[in-house]
Amino acid sequence: xxxxxxxxxxxxxxxxxxxxxxxxxxxxxxxxxxxxxxxxxxxxxxxxxxxxxxxxxxxxxxxxxxxxxxxxxxxxxxxxxxxxxxxxxxxxxxxxxxxxxxxxxxxxxxxxxxxxxxxxxxxxxxxxxxxxxxxxxxxxxxxxxxxxxxxxxxxxxxxxxxxxxxxxxxxxxxxxxxxxxxxxxxxxxxxxxxxxxxxxxxxxxxxxxxxxxxxxxxxxxxxxxxxxxxxxxxxxxxxxxxxxxxxxxxxxxxxxxxxx
Numbered sequence: 001x002x003x004x005x006x007x008x009x010x011x012x013x014x015x016x017x018x019x020x021x022x023x024x025x026x027x028x029x030x031x032x033x034x035x036x037x038x039x040x041x042x043x044x045x046x047x048x049x050x051x052x053x054x055x056x057x058x059x060x061x062x063x064x065x066x067x068x069x070x071x072x073x074x075x076x077x078x079x080x081x082x083x084x085x086x087x088x089x090x091x092x093x094x095x096x097x098x099x100x101x102x103x104x105x106x107x108x109x110x111x112x113x114x115x116x117x118x119x120x121x122x123x124x125x126x127x128x129x130x131x132x133x134x135x136x137x138x139x140x141x142x143x144x145x146x147x148x149x150x151x152x153x154x155x156x157x158x159x160x161x162x163x164x165x166x167x168x169x170x171x172x173x174x175x176x177x178x179x180x181x182x183x184x185x186x187x188x189x190x191x192x193x194x195x196x197x198x199x200x201x202x203x204x205x206x207x208x209x210x211x212x213x214x215x216x217x218x219x220x221x222x223x224x225x226x227x228x229x230x231x232x233x234x235x236x237x238x239x240x241x242x243x244x245x246x247x248x249x250x251x252x253x254x255x256x257x258x259x260x
Contacts, residue, residue, distance in 0.1 A: 005079035007106040009099050011092040011118015014125050016201035017041040024116045031086040033078040035071065039090030039227055041202070053078070068098060072105040079111055092120040096146055096171055122169050125200030125229055129207050132167075132235045139167045139235050147173030147180060147230075154179055162187040167233035174198075174226040177216055184212045184232065193236035198228040209240045 010027050013019035020028075028034065028047045036045065038058025045054050057074065059065040066074075079085045093099035093115060103113045122144050126133055133142040145157040147170050154176055161168045162184045173180055177196070184192060190213040198206040210218040212232070 003083060004110065004112050006084045006112040006114065007075055007079060007087060007102065008084065008114045008116065009087045009089060009093040009097075009102065010116045011097075011120075012036075012040040012044060012088050012090055013119040014091055014121040014128075014201045015039065015041060015199060016128075017043040019119050019124060019201060020044060021116065021118060024118060027086050027116055028088070032082040032084055034086045034088050035074060035078070036088040037090050038065075040088050044088070053082070068101060072102060075102060075106055076109050076111075079106070079109075089118070090121070091124075092118045095120045095122060095144070121200060121229055122171065125197050126169070126195070126231050128201045129195065129197055129205075129239065131195055131197075131231055131239045133169065133231075133233075134167065135235045135238065138238075139165070139233055142167035142169060142233070144169045144171065146171050147176040154183075158183050161232075162189060167231065167235050170230040170232070173230050174224075174228045177219060177230065180230065181212050181216055192232060193234060193240055195231040195236045195239065196224060196228055197231070198224040198226075200229065209236065 008027050010024045012024065025047060028044055029049070031048050031052050033053045034045065034048055035055050035057045048054060055074065057066050057071045075085050075087065087102060089097045089099070091097065099115070106113055123133065134140065143161060143164065143166050145155060145161055145168065147155055147158060158180055170180065184190070190211065192212045194210050194212055194215040196208045196215060196219050206222055206224045208215070208218050208222050208224055
């Protein structure tokens with residue numbers, strides 16, 4: 001082989017295929033091999049050359065998936081054979097994407113590595129739903145946490161988050177929503193606004209607005225589930241107010257048209 005094998009980690013964005021970066025799209029268009037994750041829009045694969053090898057290596061809660069060790073092995077195997085591998089990850093590779101593990105493994109074999117950042121669902125999904133993470137006079141910052149540890153237990157960071165006054169964005173937390181609500185409620189925050197966004201920025205998006213004391217029942221009623229993110233904080237109230245006002249105006253308009 002005349003050049004050093006290379007691994008390119010590409011952030012595919014939050015779900016909407018149009019939200020990938022131009023540089024990420026260029027990498028897909030010239031890819032020889034793409035190893036892609038569960039939350040990547042498969043529409044992006046249509047931009048790859050016809051000769052490109054496309055292999056699904058995603059992980060989903062409750063489903064059988066390839067161990068990380070097997071993904072690492074495939075990266076090396078394909079890179080040695082084809083010279084380059086595009087590792088396509090949902091969101092941004094460096095936000096709960098295990099990118100450092102894949103980089104370390106690839107570089108231990110002497111491979112070159114490159115990161116092409118992507119829009120993280122942490123910021124992009126709330127923004128698309130018109131939910132601010134910071135707001136003057138309301139929230140001066142936000143924190144991002146995963147709800148679940150590697151052994152599927154509730155993260156201790158949930159308790160820390162429940163004690164803060166920042167906006168809290170919880171990833172991989174839909175199956176722990178009830179427990180999360182209980183933790184916040186135990187810290188006197190049962191009336192705190194909450195938004196649950198399933199499949200954000202995609203055609204199947206669902207946005208459920210509520211409070212800590214009723215969000216579980218609202219999510220169950222809407223039959224929402226994973227993949228989803230949870231946004232907790234006073235900034236959610238602005239969106240809830242706007243939504244309520246819009247619904248009231250629509251209801252009034254329908255009433256007026258019915259009576260006309």
